[in-house]
Amino acid sequence: MVWINAVLQGVLLGGLYALFAAGLSLMFGVMRFVNIAHGDFIVVGAYLILTFVISWGLNPIIGVALVLILMAAAGYLNQRFVLNRVLGKDILPPILVTFGLSIIVQNGLLELFSADSRKLPTGTWETSSLALTDQIAVGLLPFLMFLTAVGVIAAMQFVFYRSALGRMLRATSDDPEIVPLMGGNNARIFAIATALASLVVGIAGIWLAMKTNFDPAAGPARLLFAFEAVIIGGLGNIWGTLLGGIILGVAQTVGAQIDAGYQILAGHLVFLLLLVLRPKGLLPKVSH
Amino acid sequence: MQAKTIFPIAAFATGFVALSVAPFWADRADLRLLMEGLSYLALAQMWNLLAGYTGLVSVGQQAFVGLGGYLFFALAMFAGLPVIPGLIGAAVLTALIALPTGWIAFRLNGAYFAIGTWVIAEVFRLFAAQIGSLGGGSGISLPVTVARSLGEGREAREMTMYYIAFVIGAVSVGAVWALLRSRWGLALTAIRDSEIAAETVGVDTRRVKFLIYILTAGFTGLTGAFIFLQKLRITPDAAFSVNDWTAFVIFIVVIGGVGTIEGPIIGTILFFALRQVAADWGTWYLMLMGAIAIAVMLVDKRGLWGALRSRLGLSAFVTERRL
Amino acid sequence: MTRLLETQGLTAHYGDFQALFGIDMTIDAGETVAIIGSNGAGKSTFLRALTGLRPTAGQSVQFDGQSIAGLPAYRIHKLGLAMVPEGRRLFPSLTVEENLLIGAAGGRKGPWSLKSIYDLFPDLVAKKHNPGTALSGGQQQMVAIGRALMSNPKLVLCDEISLGLAPKIIKDIYQAVPQIRANGTSVLVVEQDVGQALAVATRVYCFMEGRVSLTGTPASLTRSQIAQAYFGLTEEAH
Numbered sequence: 001m002v003w004i005n006a007v008l009q010g011v012l013l014g015g016l017y018a019l020f021a022a023g024l025s026l027m028f029g030v031m032r033f034v035n036i037a038h039g040d041f042i043v044v045g046a047y048l049i050l051t052f053v054i055s056w057g058l059n060p061i062i063g064v065a066l067v068l069i070l071m072a073a074a075g076y077l078n079q080r081f082v083l084n085r086v087l088g089k090d091i092l093p094p095i096l097v098t099f100g101l102s103i104i105v106q107n108g109l110l111e112l113f114s115a116d117s118r119k120l121p122t123g124t125w126e127t128s129s130l131a132l133t134d135q136i137a138v139g140l141l142p143f144l145m146f147l148t149a150v151g152v153i154a155a156m157q158f159v160f161y162r163s164a165l166g167r168m169l170r171a172t173s174d175d176p177e178i179v180p181l182m183g184g185n186n187a188r189i190f191a192i193a194t195a196l197a198s199l200v201v202g203i204a205g206i207w208l209a210m211k212t213n214f215d216p217a218a219g220p221a222r223l224l225f226a227f228e229a230v231i232i233g234g235l236g237n238i239w240g241t242l243l244g245g246i247i248l249g250v251a252q253t254v255g256a257q258i259d260a261g262y263q264i265l266a267g268h269l270v271f272l273l274l275l276v277l278r279p280k281g282l283l284p285k286v287s288h
Numbered sequence: 289m290q291a292k293t294i295f296p297i298a299a300f301a302t303g304f305v306a307l308s309v310a311p312f313w314a315d316r317a318d319l320r321l322l323m324e325g326l327s328y329l330a331l332a333q334m335w336n337l338l339a340g341y342t343g344l345v346s347v348g349q350q351a352f353v354g355l356g357g358y359l360f361f362a363l364a365m366f367a368g369l370p371v372i373p374g375l376i377g378a379a380v381l382t383a384l385i386a387l388p389t390g391w392i393a394f395r396l397n398g399a400y401f402a403i404g405t406w407v408i409a410e411v412f413r414l415f416a417a418q419i420g421s422l423g424g425g426s427g428i429s430l431p432v433t434v435a436r437s438l439g440e441g442r443e444a445r446e447m448t449m450y451y452i453a454f455v456i457g458a459v460s461v462g463a464v465w466a467l468l469r470s471r472w473g474l475a476l477t478a479i480r481d482s483e484i485a486a487e488t489v490g491v492d493t494r495r496v497k498f499l500i501y502i503l504t505a506g507f508t509g510l511t512g513a514f515i516f517l518q519k520l521r522i523t524p525d526a527a528f529s530v531n532d533w534t535a536f537v538i539f540i541v542v543i544g545g546v547g548t549i550e551g552p553i554i555g556t557i558l559f560f561a562l563r564q565v566a567a568d569w570g571t572w573y574l575m576l577m578g579a580i581a582i583a584v585m586l587v588d589k590r591g592l593w594g595a596l597r598s599r600l601g602l603s604a605f606v607t608e609r610r611l
Numbered sequence: 612m613t614r615l616l617e618t619q620g621l622t623a624h625y626g627d628f629q630a631l632f633g634i635d636m637t638i639d640a641g642e643t644v645a646i647i648g649s650n651g652a653g654k655s656t657f658l659r660a661l662t663g664l665r666p667t668a669g670q671s672v673q674f675d676g677q678s679i680a681g682l683p684a685y686r687i688h689k690l691g692l693a694m695v696p697e698g699r700r701l702f703p704s705l706t707v708e709e710n711l712l713i714g715a716a717g718g719r720k721g722p723w724s725l726k727s728i729y730d731l732f733p734d735l736v737a738k739k740h741n742p743g744t745a746l747s748g749g750q751q752q753m754v755a756i757g758r759a760l761m762s763n764p765k766l767v768l769c770d771e772i773s774l775g776l777a778p779k780i781i782k783d784i785y786q787a788v789p790q791i792r793a794n795g796t797s798v799l800v801v802e803q804d805v806g807q808a809l810a811v812a813t814r815v816y817c818f819m820e821g822r823v824s825l826t827g828t829p830a831s832l833t834r835s836q837i838a839q840a841y842f843g844l845t846e847e848a849h
Contacts, residue, residue, distance in 0.1 A: 034399030082586070094399070099581070101582065104574075104579060173704065181759075220406075265411065275395055
């Protein structure tokens with residue numbers, strides 16, 4: 001029974017990892033751009049909600065709205081004024097710039113919030129659970145987290161495949177050079193894509209704050225989980241990212257069930273194993 | 289020869305000679321700093337060879353620094369190897385371990401390769417924390433006998449240590465230079481300038497890249513083994529630190545100039561100069577470093593040496609073949 | 612007739628290589644103009660310069676009464692200048708209909724809509740939900756032309772639209788040109804097929820080595836004049 005429980009908890013944890021991964025996947029999909037500071041931005045989202053709700057005592061709904069607006073706006077400006085300038089064939093500049101951002105963000109958070117580990121208390125959400133059988137129950141918080149992940153991914157799928165914006169994003173992903181001949185401004189499209197991705201990063205940060213302890217150095221591990229979920233699922237496949245998150249989550253909880261020291265290691269090893277067996281991911285992008 | 293070549297060559301030659309006799313003019317604190325500087329120079333040359341010439345941007349070089357360190361400790365403690373064979377053994381074993389890790393990492397391209405190498409480094413860190421005989425998560429100290437074997441008395445030991453560092457630093461520069469002047473150099477320069485063009489003229493870019501990956505892994509492992517010989521103590525977090533062994537190294541190469549031999553040398557000097565001035569500023573010092581790296585990428589991504597070279601035509605290590 | 616496009620002394624460089632050496636061209640509203648010339652004559656470079664894909668800052672390029680020199684491509688597109696790029700360049704992850712809709716993203720009003728494009732190229736109706744790249748070459752070219760027209764341009768530039776297509780298909784595609792003109796869109800075609808160009812155009816420009824070597828109406832030009840302008844065969848060379 002403990003094993004079934006471990007798998008179940010892992011699936012729900014996978015929701016969090018899918019939330020971590022969704023923004024990374026979107027940015028890579030549109031711009032072939034990998035943000036090394038992705039995990040650090042998730043942690044920024046976590047500190048923002050903590051500040052708004054705990055330090056400033058704002059209504060949680062207003063706090064969430066503020067986090068999302070701020071993250072999206074910051075993402076837009078960052079892309080427009082910094083990242084667009086280093087996009088190109090050479091992969092080194094974007095990696096180095098976002099690596100630099102990662103160091104700045106981590107140390108900035110350390111300066112502002114100290115190295116203490118923090119968590120956002122969620123009151124009754126934390127203690128409530130839904131009993132599935134006599135022996136298996138799922139916590140309300142992880143359950144809502146998983147639902148959020150499914151909702152976010154469904155929304156991204158909808159925007160990508162059913163809206164004019166999504167059409168433009170896919171066109172830009174295919175062939176950015178001729179998008180201007182269709183009236184598209186690449187710099188603006190990229191900034192909008194990053195704003196969308198940053199919105200999802202904000203959602204991920206809020207759930208990180210509610211689900212686990214975090215500190216200013218928590219970002220890189222989140223980047224790695226997000227990256228693993230994207231690769232396991234298959235590049236350019238949004239539902240694959242959810243599947244990748246779930247597999248990573250299950251690997252970690254089952255690993256932790258074997259020995260507490262194996263949690264993260266088990267996740268990494270399953271990732272590397274799948275990279276060897278299925279280098280294109282479990283659900284590779286459908287090629288037309 | 290032109291002044292543009294003579295001046296930099298004279299500067300580097302002076303530096304080389306000064307470093308070769310450093311134990312006779314530097315005090316203990318300076319010597320320690322120089323050893324650290326030479327270690328960073330070697331790490332920077334290796335990262336630059338990998339990223340600057342083959343385009344393999346790794347943010348997981350701490351894997352090989354840590355492996356080198358741990359393997360050296362294991363060889364010294366369990367196999368009783370003396371220091372020099374221990375260092376060389378650690379380097380060779382690191383390169384051997386890099387074969388399967390490279391085989392996996394090469395399934396990823398571009399930026400994903402970068403993060404993949406980081407995952408692999410994390411795997412080694414987490415494994416190291418599980419090995420009880422090497423101290424697990426809290427690490428282990430090198431037996432005093434190993435350090436004692438380096439020489440009679442503290443001064444002799446420090447001189448031996450310094451010359452190991454000097455050889456590592458000098459060989460890292462010399463090896464990259466020799467490599468770039470060899471038949472391989474043409475292939476590497478071709479890959480740096482245009483990978484597609486290199487393939488069309490018959491360079492097996494994947495094979496060249498893989499061999500360079502293994503070579504840099506081995507030399508990075510050697511440097512790591514020395515670094516922890518000097519520290520006398522190793523822990524998983526220190527051995528596999530992304531900040532110490534990759535972020536700082538990338539910073540060095542970027543400010544100095546990616547894709548040149550001189551760049552990492554100049555970058556190392558600038559990095560240590562900045563550290564001497566600003567290390568007390570704590571987090572602000574690290575934020576400043578991040579900001580400088582970003583600024584270099586936005587202003588002139590060739591770095592200081594790259595910009596100087598193109599404006600003044602300077603060159604110290606001639607790797608271009610004259611026809 | 613109103614002047615739609617005018618370039619004076621347009622030049623273009625790729626690094627040290629100069630591709631265009633001062634092109635003077637005018638196109639009036641309602642015209643179909645053809646540019647002919649051999650490979651490397653600078654035809655495609657000229658089109659890329661007009662659309663803003665190549666920088667033209669500081670030069671003289673007038674479109675519809677205003678200077679477009681140096682404007683970014685997406686702004687030029689919004690003024691009503693669309694291009695069918697060489698090699699079609701359909702977006703592979705978009706369906707036929709989505710490819711057409713992308714063309715309308717600029718929001719210009721006019722006669723062209725999904726319906727009028729499907730009327731122009733009825734073959735596309737049955738394929739509208741297929742990926743753009745799953746079509747035959749001729750149908751892909753129709754999508755590319757339709758995508759350009761969806762922006763309701765005043766002038767559409769067609770770069771080598773007959774390249775690699777069977778003669779029968781080329782004929783079908785060129786049959787659309789009179790209808791395009793009837794809807795108020797002027798056309799500039801770049802063609803290597805001289806016969807096709809002379810058949811469709813009201814005026815012809817011949818490019819050679821980055822310069823205009825000949826210009827006139829198809830009726831006013833003789834075969835030997837064209838051969839000379841096209842291949843650079845001069846009297847002295849004989």
